């Protein structure tokens with residue numbers, strides 16, 4: 001699936017791939033219980049995403065665009081290290097993930113909801 005995202009400043013072509021076979025491998029290689037991963041403007045998930053989940057991943061697209069490939073990876077890793085060094089969860093307490101979860105909650109129109117996407 002390919003679509004134009006208008007919520008990002010300036011239209012950007014986003015590629016969305018749904019690959020059910022990656023569910024198991026992703027849990028081993030990424031985060032246990034993963035759903036999707038965004039690399040640049042490419043989103044890969046093992047199932048179709050609900051609107052809130054898509055909002056989460058599109059936030060990562062915006063983050064990638066804002067910081068660039070190296071900048072995003074370095075900042076994401078630094079945020080995870082900072083959280084981990086403070087005894088927090090490297091994934092859930094990562095500032096990039098927190099921002100993406102906020103976007104998902106806003107999309108769902110509720111102050112409460114799933115913590116992940």
Ligand SMILES: [Zn+2]
Pocket residue numbers: 056060096097100117
């Ligand atoms: Zn995320």
